[in-house]
Structures are given as C-alpha cells and as structure tokens.
Amino acid sequence: MSGTDKSKAGLSLDGPIVILVEPQLGENIGMAARAMGNFALSRLRIVNPRDGWPNIAAQRAAAGADHILERVELFDTVEQAVADLDLLFATTARAHDQAKPVVGPEAAVAEISGHVATGGKAGIMFGRERWGLTNEEVGLSNRIITFPVNPGFASLNLAQAVLLIGYEWFKLMTSGELPHGMPERSERASQHQMQAFFNNLVRELDRVEFLRPAEKRDTMLVNLRNIFSRMEPTKQDMHTLHGVIMAIAEGRKGPAKGGVLDGEQATRLRALLAEHG
The missing domain is CATH 3.40.1280.10 (SPOUT methyltransferase, trefoil knot domain)
Structure with a gap:
C-alpha cells in the first residue's frame, strides 16, 4: 500500500x-x-x-x-x-x-x-x-x-x-496510535441554522406538492427533520445543503447558466464571430 x-x-x-x-x-x-x-x-x-x-x-x-x-x-x-x-x-x-x-x-x-x-x-x-x-x-x-x-x-x-x-x-x-485521523470538522450547526435550512427545504417541497396527502404532512416533516438531526451536520454541511436546495430551485425556474445554445442564440453567435473575423 x-x-x-x-x-x-x-x-x-x-x-x-x-x-x-x-x-x-x-x-x-x-x-x-x-x-x-x-x-x-x-x-x-x-x-x-x-x-x-x-x-x-x-x-x-x-x-x-x-x-x-x-x-x-x-x-x-x-x-x-x-x-x-x-x-x-x-x-x-x-x-x-x-x-x-x-x-x-x-x-x-x-x-x-x-x-x-x-x-x-x-x-x-x-x-x-x-x-x-x-x-x-x-x-x-x-x-x-x-x-x-x-x-x-x-x-x-x-x-x-x-x-x-x-x-x-x-x-x-506506540500504544496503537494511528498516524492520522479524520480531519477536524467545522462547528456543529445551530438550531437556528438548521431551522432556516429546513424552512427553505419545506418551501421548495411544497412548490412541487411533495408533502401529500395532507393528513400525512406533519408526520413526513418530522421524519425529514429527523434525517438531518441524526446527521449532526456542521455549519459547513448546512451551507452546502442549502446551496444544493437553492441550485435545484433556481434551475427549475429558468434556463441554467452555461447551458446549450438554442437555434436563435447560435445564429446570433455565428453572425457575431463572422463580423469580427
């Protein structure tokens, strides 16, 4: 090795x-x-x-x-x-x-x-x-x-x-001491940070009507919250997860940046390149 x-x-x-x-x-x-x-x-x-x-x-x-x-x-x-x-x-x-x-x-x-x-x-x-x-x-x-x-x-x-x-x-x-361990993690996420992330997650799930039927909504929310609580996420974890949710939400609302050009856009780009040699 x-x-x-x-x-x-x-x-x-x-x-x-x-x-x-x-x-x-x-x-x-x-x-x-x-x-x-x-x-x-x-x-x-x-x-x-x-x-x-x-x-x-x-x-x-x-x-x-x-x-x-x-x-x-x-x-x-x-x-x-x-x-x-x-x-x-x-x-x-x-x-x-x-x-x-x-x-x-x-x-x-x-x-x-x-x-x-x-x-x-x-x-x-x-x-x-x-x-x-x-x-x-x-x-x-x-x-x-x-x-x-x-x-x-x-x-x-x-x-x-x-x-x-x-x-x-x-x-x-060496008393069994290992040469290295897990890198030190950032601080554990606060309840306030967890709640802010969860509110954003629920808002996006509501937009796609994921939390159905209505009578099971509360149970589903508790189960979802427990998934993230068991993870004991750090502040950095929450930043990352929040970014994931926002990226999915913004990607659904409009064309993603850096996507493939449609026909009209490609025509304009070719004209522009030809104009400037």
Missing part, C-alpha cells in the same frame, strides 16, 4: 534483532526488510543466504528499506548469529515437541519490551522458506513463537511472519 510521507521523520525504536536463517530468495529478504521498516525494526542479521550477499533482488523488493539492508550483519552459522543475545525466540508453525514456552506474537513482544528496557539483547529467528528451522536451531532458543493461523494452512511467507511480529511490536511501543 502506498502512503509513505517523506516529509515526516521515521521512528527509531530499539527493538529485537531479526535473524533470517538461510533465506533462499533475495525477494523474501527484501520484503522482510520492508516489513521491518514499516514497524521501526532496524537490525537484521542473515545466516548463510543461499544466493550470496549483497543481492540485487533483495534491494529491489525492499521498496525503500535500503537503510536496513545497508546495515545487514552476515554470519556463517546460527550459533554465531545468536551468540551475543540473552533472550532468543524461534518462530515456527510446527510443533517441535520441546519443553519450552510457546507464545503468540503479542506475548513475545511484551516480554521483549521489558527485556530491552532493562538493557537486555533480544532476537527472533525466522527459518527457511521451505522447511523453517531445524530442531537443533529451535533448541537454541528460550521461547517459541507461533501464530494463531488456520491449522490446515499454517505456513506463512517469510516476510509475512516478520510483518506480524513487527506489527505487534510497533503497536505496543
């Missing part, structure tokens, strides 16, 4: 390190970096990427997350990539039958937040596109992260898994 505002400074949050273990496709690395950028995760480690590094396909797929790719740390083994971490999570869709806590992404980022705040260093491992992490690699972790997904179709794309973690992390760190 487009929408990056280059006039605004991006946030920099001291979050978990993302570790991609033997990723096979450069495109997936780039899309993972893009997901990290969306949610202010900046530290990416890659273990033994199949197609080497740097990778042009990753750069193309990163869609502007070059600052993350430029700082990538490369490692030959998982053990080397996690050696300096004191809280390690392994993401997996499969049960590895290991005696360690299994948590969802929301609980994981809550623990990471407290750990990082006290000076700890946390990381999250993501496995290969085809078969994920091995039992031995999961065995290195302190916790397992799994996602609440359809059990009959549980496999996530690598970048999607990173994005889900990033989303929960950013939501926690």
